[in-house]
Amino acid sequence: xxxxxxxxxxxxxxxxxxxxxxxxxxxxxxxxxxxxxxxxxxxxxxxxxxxxxxxxxxxxxxxxxxxxxxxxxxxxxxxxxxxxxxxxxxxxxxxxxxxxxxxxxxxxxxxxxxxxxxxxxxxxxxxxxxxxxxxxxxxxxxxxxxxxxxxxxxxxxxxxxxxxxxxxxxxxxxxxxxxxxxxxxxxxxxxxxxxxxxxxxxxxxxxxxxxxxxxxxxxxxxxxxxxxxxxxxxxxxxxxxxxxxxxxxxxxxxxxxxxxxxxxxxxxxxxxxxxxxxxxxxxxxxxxxxxxxxxxxxxxxxxxxxxxxxxxxxxxxxxxxxxxxxxxxxxxxxxxxxxxxxxxxxxxxxx
Ligand code: NAP
Ligand code: ZN
Ligand code: ZN
Numbered sequence: 001x002x003x004x005x006x007x008x009x010x011x012x013x014x015x016x017x018x019x020x021x022x023x024x025x026x027x028x029x030x031x032x033x034x035x036x037x038x039x040x041x042x043x044x045x046x047x048x049x050x051x052x053x054x055x056x057x058x059x060x061x062x063x064x065x066x067x068x069x070x071x072x073x074x075x076x077x078x079x080x081x082x083x084x085x086x087x088x089x090x091x092x093x094x095x096x097x098x099x100x101x102x103x104x105x106x107x108x109x110x111x112x113x114x115x116x117x118x119x120x121x122x123x124x125x126x127x128x129x130x131x132x133x134x135x136x137x138x139x140x141x142x143x144x145x146x147x148x149x150x151x152x153x154x155x156x157x158x159x160x161x162x163x164x165x166x167x168x169x170x171x172x173x174x175x176x177x178x179x180x181x182x183x184x185x186x187x188x189x190x191x192x193x194x195x196x197x198x199x200x201x202x203x204x205x206x207x208x209x210x211x212x213x214x215x216x217x218x219x220x221x222x223x224x225x226x227x228x229x230x231x232x233x234x235x236x237x238x239x240x241x242x243x244x245x246x247x248x249x250x251x252x253x254x255x256x257x258x259x260x261x262x263x264x265x266x267x268x269x270x271x272x273x274x275x276x277x278x279x280x281x282x283x284x285x286x287x288x289x290x291x292x293x294x295x296x297x298x299x300x301x302x303x304x305x306x307x308x309x310x311x312x313x314x315x316x317x318x319x320x321x322x323x324x325x326x327x328x329x330x331x332x333x334x335x336x337x338x339x340x341x342x343x344x345x346x347x348x349x350x351x
Contacts, residue, residue, distance in 0.1 A: 001124060002027040007349055008134035009323045010062035014052040017327045020349075021060055023130045025138050030077040032138050035087060040132035041066025041158040041316070042342035043188060044249040045091075045272065047330050049119050053274040057119055064132030065091040065117040066160040068153050069346075078141045086153060088145040088306070089137060090160035091296045093117050093129060097142075105298040133323060135349055145302055148310025155315035158188055158341040159306060161296065162316065166193035166245060167305040168297030169268045170200060173243050177201040182241045184228070184257055185248035186213045186220075187333075189270060191317060191340035193245050194220040196305075199312045205241060207257065210336055220317075226260075234260070239287070247271050258283040258291065266290040316341045322348035 003024040011018045028034050046063030048054055067089040071081055081087065094115035095107040102110050115121065118131030147156050166189050175181050181202040183193045190206075197204045198221030206217035206225045217225045226233050234256060241260050248271040258267055258279070266289065269277075279291055297305065309315065317340045321329050329342045 003125065006135050008062045008130060009326060009349065010060045010130070010133060011050045012060050014050075014057065018050065018133070021062065023060070023062060023134065024125065024127075025130070025136070026124045028073050028075050028138055029124075030075040031140050031142070032075045033071050033078055033081050033087070033141050033144055034073040034136055034138050035067070035069040035089065035144075036072045036136050037067055037069040037132055037134060037346045039068050039154040039157045040064040040344045040346060041161065041188070042326070042329055042333065042344065043161050044333060045161070046131070047333055048249075048272065048274065050330075054272070058128040061119055061128075062130035062133055063118055064134070064344075065089070066157045066162070066343075067117070067132035067137060068147055068157045068160070069136070072136065080141050081144060086147050086149070088147045088156070088160045089117060089132065089139050089143065090145065090164060090302055091117055092299070093139050093143050094123070105300045107298050108296045133326070133344065135346070143299060145299070145306055148306060150310055150313065151315050154320060154343050154345070155318050156306075156309070157343050158192065158316035158318065159309055160302070162188040162192045162341060163196070163309060164297040164302045164305050165189055165270050165294070166247070167196050167308070168301055169245060169270060169294035170197055171301070172294065173266055173268060175200050175202045175243055179203065179242045180205065180240060182207050182244040182257075182260055183222075184244060184246045185271060186210070186217065186340065187247065187249065187336060187338065188316070188341040190247035191220055193247060194222055195314050197245075198222070199308070199314060205237070207244075207260070213339075216339065228256070241265055244268070245270060249273060251275060252277070254278070254291070255280045255283040258289055261287065261289050263287045264289070266292055268292045268294050270294055316343075318343045320345050324348060
């Protein structure tokens with residue numbers, strides 16, 4: 001299969017900084033589109049993967065799965081897109097398309113394993129996939145999304161992961177009017193969850209460790225804020241919430257958050273910390289509570305989320321960076337010091 005050489009930014013070891021690299025991508029095949037990447041969001045999963053915190057990272061690793069850009073070339077069987085279209089690519093670039101999950105539009109739960117945008121097995125080239133910290137990407141049109149024209153393109157990039165990862169569980173657990181919903185961890189995912197749950201009509205309670213985010217939370221759409229480091233505030237809110245979306249990237253005491261749920265309430269984890277989180281039996285059994293998890297969202301639901309965001313004019317609050325600042329950005333991400341998503345201006349890679 002013929003390939004092209006593409007400039008990218010990635011890492012060669014768990015403890016090494018990210019730096020400029022060259023990668024090989026396939027040439028456009030019949031069903032592919034080639035996208036000139038304009039912006040790419042910086043997800044905490046990029047950092048977990050670059051540093052091999054979940055195990056299984058193959059090096060060199062090029063992260064990035066909040067990709068937006070312009071189509072530059074299309075294969076001769078592409079029917080959904082044209083050259084010049086503004087599009088997005090999220091966390092997946094392929095799946096088996098035949099299993100029960102794929103047939104139900106839940107490609108993220110593909111029984112054969114979906115093909116992640118990075119650090120996944122690329123069946124075309126038989127190497128690992130490389131993500132969006134790069135000049136361009138070649139993707140099967142079935143895994144390409146349309147970005148609503150009224151949205152700022154750079155601020156829309158984080159919708160491709162942070163947006164869909166929070167939209168999908170909010171929908172699945174029927175968040176809407178009459179529901180009291182807690183959002184824990186106001187980073188990239190959490191701040192999108194606040195905006196989305198508020199647009200869905202729920203009463204939204206932000207639960208944060210950062211005093212500096214209390215004021216902002218209301219602007220994002222929260223009705224109330226709980227500072228989780230204040231035991232009194234946690235106690236006052238015990239047993240009050242129908243649903244909690246936990247977007248925390250690091251170790252935290254899950255039991256203290258479960259205590260905020262009412263009887264029959266559910267806490268869904270989307271955050272993916274490196275180590276297990278111990279759950280006390282009585283955190284669940286005493287109020288028939290549910291502890292669940294959710295991973296990104298299917299392709300059709302991702303388009304639904306983008307259209308919802310277009311309709312409600314929802315994008316991410318971003319801080320734009322040059323690719324050369326990515327290592328500093330990772331250090332700030334670890335300190336919960338970003339309001340609320342870094343987005344890389346990919347023009348900086350062409351310098
Ligand atoms: P992020 O921007 O770094 O946000 C994480 C937030 O968690 C921080 O802003 C902070 O919020 C809170 N936090 C950090 N350390 C904490 C601690 N020790 N105790 C309590 N809260 C803490 O990360 P992100 O990009 O939103 O990603 C969040 C997590 O979701 C990551 O683990 C990522 O890998 C995972 N993820 C999962 C999926 C999925 O499909 N399930 C998809 C994407 C990402 P406050 O300052 O408000 O406390
Ligand atoms: Zn992500
Ligand atoms: Zn499948």
